[in-house]
Amino acid sequence: MTELQKNPLNYTQVSVIADDILKNVEFDALRIVFNKFQSVVSFIPTMATVLSPEAVERESESGGKLGDLDSYEIEGAESKSEILQNLTEFQFSCVLFNAVLENACSEQGARMSAMDSSSRNAGEMLDRLTLTYNRTRQASITTELIEIISGASALEG
Structure with missing residues (x-):
């Protein structure tokens, strides 16, 4: 796979990637590291381990946990x-x-959290700027009133 798209991967695409890995990479145990979703604001780094088909077969032949497969009869099945x-x-x-x-x-949870924080910060910034604008406008009006009153007082007196 040389290209990853913006659309989420579906099972078919992931199966092709998995098949490519199984054919081209030699391993006994493969560790997949990913972020496990907890909630919108938290995720846990997690590691999943998968054994290679060869390692599973060796485990089965040595009579390990997979040795019990012989006790099951699977109709139309190939060899064990x-x-x-x-x-x-x-x-x-x-x-x-x-x-x-x-x-x-x-990733979506992190994006939602970031956008929520961004929206909240933008709202707070807008409130601060509105307050500053209103104070500046009020100071300007007050200055004009003082000038008008001072001019009227000078004419009377």
Whole structure:
């Protein structure tokens, strides 16, 4: 992928990216770092770890947590290694898509918060400028009144 667009990525696009990573990058465990959305004003830096399909297969063959897959019968299924391969690829694309969505939510929250602060600051600035304008105008009117009264007093006296 050489170009990223302004529109948010959808699952199909993320799946293509995930497939490209799986084909072109050798890894045992891949760590995806992203901002996890908490609220409009807060997000948490988070790291998700995904094992490569080869690492999952090694784990399965060594009788680890994935060794129990033999106890399940899957109709029309390929071999155990192909099932693990497909599930691992699907899990990787789902984790990557989740990271993209969480990061996008965090970005929108930060933008909303920044725009809210900006709008509030602009309102306060407008209030201060209005007050300054009114004080200046009042001082100008007061000066004119003093000049008129002084001129009238000079004519009478």
